[in-house]
Amino acid sequence: xxxxxxxxxxxxxxxxxxxxxxxxxxxHDTIVSxxxxxxxxxxxxxTEVVLTFSNTLLSIDENSGTAMTxxxxxxxxxxxxxxxxxADTVTVPLSEGMPDxxxxxxxxxxxxxxxxxxxxxxxxxxVPEPTxxxxxxxxxxxxxxxxxxxSDAAQPTEQSDPMPWPLLIGLxxxxxxxVITAIVIVARRRx
Numbered sequence: 001x002x003x004x005x006x007x008x009x010x011x012x013x014x015x016x017x018x019x020x021x022x023x024x025x026x027x028h029d030t031i032v033s034x035x036x037x038x039x040x041x042x043x044x045x046x047t048e049v050v051l052t053f054s055n056t057l058l059s060i061d062e063n064s065g066t067a068m069t070x071x072x073x074x075x076x077x078x079x080x081x082x083x084x085x086x087a088d089t090v091t092v093p094l095s096e097g098m099p100d101x102x103x104x105x106x107x108x109x110x111x112x113x114x115x116x117x118x119x120x121x122x123x124x125x126x127v128p129e130p131t132x133x134x135x136x137x138x139x140x141x142x143x144x145x146x147x148x149x150x151s152d153a154a155q156p157t158e159q160s161d162p163m164p165w166p167l168l169i170g171l172x173x174x175x176x177x178x179v180i181t182a183i184v185i186v187a188r189r190r191x
Contacts, residue, residue, distance in 0.1 A: 028111040029111040029112055029117065030053065030054045031051055031054075031107075032052050032053060033051075034049070034050065034051050034052070034121065035050045036049065036123040038122065042123060042124065042126070043125075043126060043128055044127065045094070045096070045097075046098075048091055048094055049070055049079075049091070049092050049094065050090070051068075051090045051091075051109075053109065054088070055088060056087045056088050056112055057090065057109050057110060057111065058111070058112060058114060059110070065109070065110045066083050066108065066109050066110060067083065067107070067108045068092045068107045069104075069106045069107075070103055070104070070105050071104050072098070072102070073102055078095050078098055078103070079092050079094065079095075080093045081093045085109075090107065090109060099125075100125055100126050101125060102122055102123075103123055103124065103125065104122050105120060105122070105123070106120040107120070
């Protein structure tokens with residue numbers, strides 16, 4: 001009876017340890033805000049794209065797996081330089097002269113857990129044509145700028161790894177421990 005209790009206690013400790021290791025490792029960082037925001041309609045071309053995530057991103061060197069594109073409807077990428085990572089923020093500069101139309105931002109980063117995560121979102125640009133009418137008053141201009149500011153309400157879609165391997169490994173260990181425990185108990189009862 002003592003051996004059965006010892007075996008069950010050892011299996012329980014191994015199960016708790018496996019779950020404690022697997023649970024944090026399976027969580028990827030998520031995007032919490034973007035500028036320009038997802039689905040925003042801009043009236044002036046942005047000079048950069050800034051993405052902020054839920055945790056500090058990994059950046060070992062320039063080949064860290066972080067990448068971003070900002071592609072227009074014709075397929076031209078408007079990113080003007082490599083991404084820069086500062087803690088939980090990734091920034092890329094954009095080229096000047098972006099034409100009116102829809103743009104797709106595609107990104108990939110390495111989460112704080114070491115796994116790559118990626119996603120994409122869209123925004124549009126419509127620069128108003130200059131008119132010969134009298135210019136707007138400063139209060140009208142400020143009101144127009146306030147409505148054109150992107151909001152963080154619309155969140156970009158996010159795609160993470162298709163298989164959370166640490167979680168699956170942890171569940172496999174738990175299942176294996178349960179099977180071994182059942183075999184030991186049945187074998188003891190037969191004796």
